[in-house]
Amino acid sequence: xxxxxxxxxxxxxxxxxxxxxxxxxxxxxxxxxxxxxxxxxxxxxxxxxxxxxxxxxxxxxxxxxxxxxxxxxxxxxxxxxxxxxxxxxxxxxxxxxxxxxxxxxxxxxxxxxxxxxxxxxxxxxxxxxxxxxxxxxxxxxxxxxxxxxxxxxxxxxxxxxxxxxxxxxxxxxxxxxxx
Numbered sequence: 312x313x314x315x316x317x318x319x320x321x322x323x324x325x326x327x328x329x330x331x332x333x334x335x336x337x338x339x340x341x342x343x344x345x346x347x348x349x350x351x352x353x354x355x356x357x358x359x360x361x362x363x364x365x366x367x368x369x370x371x372x373x374x375x376x377x378x379x380x381x382x383x384x385x386x387x388x389x390x391x392x393x394x395x396x397x398x399x400x401x402x403x404x405x406x407x408x409x410x411x412x413x414x415x416x417x418x419x420x421x422x423x424x425x426x427x428x429x430x431x432x433x434x435x436x437x438x439x440x441x442x443x444x445x446x447x448x449x450x451x452x453x454x455x456x457x458x459x460x461x462x463x464x465x466x467x468x469x470x471x472x473x474x475x476x477x478x479x480x481x482x483x484x485x486x487x488x489x490x
Contacts, residue, residue, distance in 0.1 A: 319481050325476045325478070327470045332353075333354045334346060335357070337381045337382075372484065408446075413456070425452065
């Protein structure tokens with residue numbers, strides 16, 4: 312839990328379902344919620360992706376990444392076509408790029424340092440031509456993300472079918488481990 316007395320901006324509930332799928336529910340400070348079932352192959356991929364988002368946004372103190380925007384009232388469905396809220400903000404695009412690179416690194420079982428990760432990002436951006444920007448990243452910041460991600464991945468791995476992992480997200484509050 313955050314060290315201050317302020318309520319978290321978001322309570323993230325990631326449920327492991329008995330059929331191997333997952334569900335994510337995000338409860339905002341005002342009590343409103345957004346949720347998504349993650350079925351089939353999405354259920355195998357998205358929990359790790361969402362936990363990587365949590366790790367990046369928490370370790371680096373991003374305020375307008377995926378979870379920051381959800382805390383601001385965006386619904387999970389707002390992040391896909393037909394893009395009801397319009398294009399995502401630049402910071403969210405930067406976070407998404409970094410999360411995607413970390414997902415790729417994990418799938419490849421690589422152990423890139425910050426410069427190597429950013430080089431992969433430059434290749435991706437050049438190939439896409441979509442104007443995405445790369446975040447400033449040092450080896451120290453990358454290790455902070457990896458420590459937090461290792462912690463939340465271990466917590467997720469310990470969740471039995473039918474159980475839920477709860478994470479508290481506070482915009483702009485950096486942590487290196489999940490409470």
